[in-house]
Amino acid sequence: MRVCTQCGFTYAEFLTRGLLGCPECYVCFGDALWADLLQMHPDLHLQPPFGAKAEDREELAKLQEMLADALRGERYEEVADLRLRIREREKKRAAG
Amino acid sequence: MPLVDWASAPPPWIGTGSRAGDARVLFTRTLRRRNFIGFPFWVSCSPEICAKIAVRAREFAHSIGLTRETVLADYSPEHINFFRERHWLPERPTAFPGKREYKRLYQGRDLAEHALAGEVEHWTHVRTRPGLPLSVDSPAASDSMKPDGLFAHAEPFGFLASNPSFAGTGLQVECGLHLPALTAARRMTQIQQALMAMGIEIQPLSLRLPGSADAGFFRAVSRGGMKIAEAELYRKFTGRIESVLQAEREATGRWEKREKTKVEDKVHRAFRLLQEARTLDYAEFLALSSFARLGVYLGHFPASLPERLEDLRVRMQPFHIGALQTEEPPLDADIFRAQVVRSALADLDSKT
Numbered sequence A: 001m002r003v004c005t006q007c008g009f010t011y012a013e014f015l016t017r018g019l020l021g022c023p024e025c026y027v028c029f030g031d032a033l034w035a036d037l038l039q040m041h042p043d044l045h046l047q048p049p050f051g052a053k054a055e056d057r058e059e060l061a062k063l064q065e066m067l068a069d070a071l072r073g074e075r076y077e078e079v080a081d082l083r084l085r086i087r088e089r090e091k092k093r094a095a096g
Numbered sequence B: 001m002p003l004v005d006w007a008s009a010p011p012p013w014i015g016t017g018s019r020a021g022d023a024r025v026l027f028t029r030t031l032r033r034r035n036f037i038g039f040p041f042w043v044s045c046s047p048e049i050c051a052k053i054a055v056r057a058r059e060f061a062h063s064i065g066l067t068r069e070t071v072l073a074d075y076s077p078e079h080i081n082f083f084r085e086r087h088w089l090p091e092r093p094t095a096f097p098g099k100r101e102y103k104r105l106y107q108g109r110d111l112a113e114h115a116l117a118g119e120v121e122h123w124t125h126v127r128t129r130p131g132l133p134l135s136v137d138s139p140a141a142s143d144s145m146k147p148d149g150l151f152a153h154a155e156p157f158g159f160l161a162s163n164p165s166f167a168g169t170g171l172q173v174e175c176g177l178h179l180p181a182l183t184a185a186r187r188m189t190q191i192q193q194a195l196m197a198m199g200i201e202i203q204p205l206s207l208r209l210p211g212s213a214d215a216g217f218f219r220a221v222s223r224g225g226m227k228i229a230e231a232e233l234y235r236k237f238t239g240r241i242e243s244v245l246q247a248e249r250e251a252t253g254r255w256e257k258r259e260k261t262k263v264e265d266k267v268h269r270a271f272r273l274l275q276e277a278r279t280l281d282y283a284e285f286l287a288l289s290s291f292a293r294l295g296v297y298l299g300h301f302p303a304s305l306p307e308r309l310e311d312l313r314v315r316m317q318p319f320h321i322g323a324l325q326t327e328e329p330p331l332d333a334d335i336f337r338a339q340v341v342r343s344a345l346a347d348l349d350s351k352t
Helices: A011-017 A030-040 A054-072 A076-095 B003-008 B047-063 B077-085 B139-144 B180-184 B188-197 B230-258 B260-276 B282-297 B305-315 B318-324 B333-345
Strands: B025-034 B068-071 B104-107 B113-119 B121-130 B171-178 B200-204 B217-222
Touching: A011 A030, A054 A076, A076 B188, B003 B077, B003 B318, B025 B230, B025 B305, B047 B104, B047 B113, B047 B121, B077 B318, B171 B230, B180 B188, B180 B230, B180 B282, B188 B200, B188 B230, B200 B230, B217 B230, B230 B260, B260 B282, B260 B333, B282 B305, B282 B333, B305 B318, B305 B333, B318 B333
Parallel strands: none
Antiparallel strands: B025 B121, B025 B171, B068 B104, B104 B113, B113 B121, B171 B217, B200 B217
16 A cells, blocks of 8 residues: 555555655656556657657557547547547556 | 625625626636745645735735735624625635635725635635636736745745646636526536646536526636646636637527527516516526526517626625615515515616
8 A cells, every 4th residue: 555654645545545645756656657647648748757668659649649639630639539548558557 | 794794795796897708708717826945835824824925915915906905704694694695705714724804805995806725725816707708817926926935835846736736827717607598408417528628627607506507607617737837827718718618609699599488588587587577586686697598698678787797796695685684674685685686687678
């Protein structure tokens, strides 16, 4: 179980309340929190602090290009679908 | 200040400079969320730490000219609901048991600007402006809120917030939207899903009172943003809102083309009802004002009408009505509301 060494908040508590206990929680919850941040911040194009295989990166980059194209074309249903696929990939990366 | 004085005054953002852009945007609010360095977030604070944060918040408020402090625990539920209607408190309160007495509202001379201490984050700085200004609001507030050792900030995250969806810039943007044609065409669910995928949530304008969404009044709320500048985040938000407005303009055009006489009938009927009604509940007021506004977009009514309707939208809410009724015994709220609306719109006439 992930616990913040500063305030004692657990990652499970964060999942329940949606709130972190203190600034140190950002560090203590590490890659699990990163996966959540990637969901919360759709504009976040930031290499998370965990590794990723080259083929995963390529696939993600391709999906993000498709997303940008769909956004330009205002194809909203396609945007929603691509967002979902990107998030699934990000979650897999975080887990594995 | 007695509630009746607040309730008699128009919402402060209406009079702040020229309104920007499409009248379908009622207001734009920027919320900057910060946490004072060296303390845990509000959710995990003990009451003793909350008291220390309250002292720090008061010092900071005074340093930036927000000298009027309201201790929310000292006020009745009627006052608190009035503050919510006035947009000074969030639509949905967050309960932190045992910490209510440390929640504070700070205001200065500009009533379109205020700050909340202790509502999820230590400090939430709010500015409201009419319309959809092209750039993020004046730097006066943001300069004082840059990282200088006062607020919790760390790379690569940016400003650290208890709710991580506000982390990064700490900036959240929201605006009130009037989208009657998309609502009538039943396209709002599709728009909501598309905007959600882009990090913008669309909610009914009021979560406490019924009738907003049915009348086409919505609130678009952005999340924060990481690794992005405030100005860029704001530009993206306004760009996405502009594409929704464009869809609304097109839907309005199609609706008018398809059912010109019916639409004209609806808008003129609504306008006259507002001018003549003897009893008016709030949901009906919203529905009628929605059609009256639509009449302005179609060129039937004067351009000054949306501003008056926005004033009434705020001041005709139940707790404002309660505050405005000073005579004994008070009139029925719906009768009183109709009376105020009639008097506010009496001198206006349609163009056609």
